Amino acid sequence: MRCSYCERRCEITEGKTGVCRMYTVSEGIIKERFPHRWSSCGASRLEAVPFYHAYPGSRCLAIGTTSCNFRCQYCSNAFIAKEDPEIQQDLLYQLTPHKLVSMAQKLNCRSIIFNVNEPTVSLPSLLDVAQEAKAAAIPMGCLTNGYMTVESTELLASIFSFFNVSLKGLSSHFNKKYVGIESCKPVLRNIRRLAGDRHVEVTTPIIQGTNDCEIDTIADFLTGVDPEIPWHVFRLLPEDEMMGTEYPNIQAIDAALQSARKKLPYIYFHNFVGSEWVNTHCPACGSVVIERFSLGCGGDKLNMLRCEDNRCPDCGQKIKVLNEKTPFGNKGV
Amino acid sequence: MSIVIVDARGWQNTLDLMTGEKVQAAGSVVEMVKGVLQKHPYPGDMDPGSNRWVSDTALDLIDSYDPRFVFLTYAAQYFSGRYTPMTKETRAGMILDTFLEAERFMNTSGFAAIVVGTGDTTPLLGFVDVTGLDGLAVCTHWSARYAGLYGPSPEDMKFLREHPHIEKIVSREEVVGLFNGTPEQTPEVPEYLMLAHEGYAFKTINNAMKTPARITSLNFNVPLFAPGHIVGDITGIRRVLEEDLSEKNVALIVLEGVGLDDFLWPHLSCRNGTQWYYYEPGESQYLTITTGEHRFLDYPTGSGYKYFDKKERTRDYPFSGMFKSIPEGTLASKFPGKSIAVGNKSMFMHMVAGTDLSVECFSRNLHNQGTMAVIHREDKQL
Structure with missing residues (x-):
């Protein structure tokens, strides 16, 4: 039977698995193979995930499972996302939803973030966690590659109130060669859907000479979805199958972002130590309203929040931020 | 500057x-x-x-x-x-x-x-899994011998004291006393410090999933x-x-x-x-070498410091x-x-x-x- 969790829509026979190896068919239904097994569970800062416009400066419980439905050549978590999940089971945390939520409380975490691999491969477990988290008034967010079906997108929207969707590239050539999918159309569709009533940020890793030529087109797409969407442009770290390739040129990417910055006020260029492009500027007057510091590779942190009431202290302009002042599960502004 | x-x-x-x-x-x-x-x-x-x-x-x-x-x-x-x-x-x-x-x-x-x-x-023989405690156990994944313990229940303490791969559980007061610590340094030390037997490492939350092939030995001498x-x-x-x-x-x-x-x-x-x-490789061992005095309490992170528990100082x-x-x-x-x-x-x-x-x-x-x-x-x- 056909799996309908992600857009690969794998044909799975009884006892077998699809591309992600996280679902099987048992007694005629698609079942999660390793429920409530977690590869990661630890405290982190929201900025490190990264979320720059959600609960600034707060701590989250960062969790993940195993495997992925993509095969990115540059995966920085390949040892989790590309390995056979079956052989990893002995290494995983076995934590019930109740235990996870109580761990988040013990660690004074404001939210729970799924950020290591793709949440679509573990949706039933995440639905269970969401129930416990909602009862405890702990919002959940996630990083996702956005390649899920329409039905799964609705499930994700019911679990998570904020998303960082990875839009890796637009061309079919890029997606086939570097990501292992035919097209990014489902990702674009899902970004539009989620941005409709959820807080969405977008991340694009830039491989120089490959997808940097798409910067303006991606910016145009995001502008069409929501001109206030925060966009994280990542300098790709050459790892995994791309180990040994050149590090992308920071000045060249910065220059390529110049015209995009005129369309999208919240563009960030980071994933390298000492980045100068991690602060939030007021779209109206240009003042720094959120100041951050970046150590790269999940080392970003909040330095100063100047818009605690979601307004620029200098000119009063609304700043898009999801926090306690915005309704649970709704957009920041 | x-x-x-x-x-x-x-x-x-x-x-x-x-x-x-x-x-x-x-x-x-x-x-x-x-x-x-x-x-x-x-x-x-x-x-x-x-x-x-x-x-x-x-x-x-x-x-x-x-x-x-x-x-x-x-x-x-x-x-x-x-x-x-x-x-x-x-x-x-x-x-x-x-x-x-x-x-x-x-x-x-x-x-x-x-x-x-x-x-x-030394080759890793196994983990001491302390993720199921009522209290909270903390260590960095670079540490093998030590983990911090916070708010343990009586059941936790019974489980830990009977664990075959835990050698010792030391109170905060004993740790601070060992290094002649000051009252200011005391909160940086876990309520209890747990010590694993050689070849075993603590599994706590925040551990990376990369499983080490080798971990530090009991290096009382270097x-x-x-x-x-x-x-x-x-x-x-x-x-x-x-x-x-x-x-x-x-x-x-x-x-x-x-x-x-x-x-x-x-x-x-x-x-x-x-x-x-004994020092595991890291900041406090280096500081001890370069200053000529024990500096464990200057950098207790590797030993179960609950670094994420409070707003950054x-x-x-x-x-x-x-x-x-x-x-x-x-x-x-x-x-x-x-x-x-x-x-x-x-x-x-x-x-x-x-x-x-x-x-x-x-x-x-x-x-x-x-x-x-x-x-x-x-x-x-x-």
């Missing part, structure tokens, strides 16, 4: 070490260090050329800055052995290469060397190559350095993950801690891990001659060495982002 220059491969930025704010800095030392960073991109923690990078970078700095004291750390063998299962022969070859690299540095530079190994490693000296404790290394520096150029070379069993040169066996406590020193001030009393910070440090262990050389200049790799959990240099002082002109 201490200046940090980050080199993210083809792009450099100059910042204030304390605030992390961008600064304009110029001058012969700054330009020289920028040039050295540009010339020596870091190959990566697991790259076979990683230790060579340490020597080559140091030799270039020596050529340009003419220091009298050099502090080097070679760590490639530690990182490679930690995650890659290897035969005894391969591992022996890797250790030999490390000594050959240190020897190449000594021969090329002409510096006399004091060489210390941070301790043996090897020291110090020709002409008698030293019984790592707190005595500083005195030896001071004596030698009074008459010649000296390099302190730290070999990560090398212990008494693997040390290839004639050596002394040095006490690596006090009573039941200060945003100062964002490049320096849990350090929120420059440690006092390091040898190089008091030494009147010029000094440099180069290391591929982590981003803490600039704090523990106290040297005028330091160059270190900038890798976070083995992700190679480039290099970082810190200029603490440039008044000792080129």
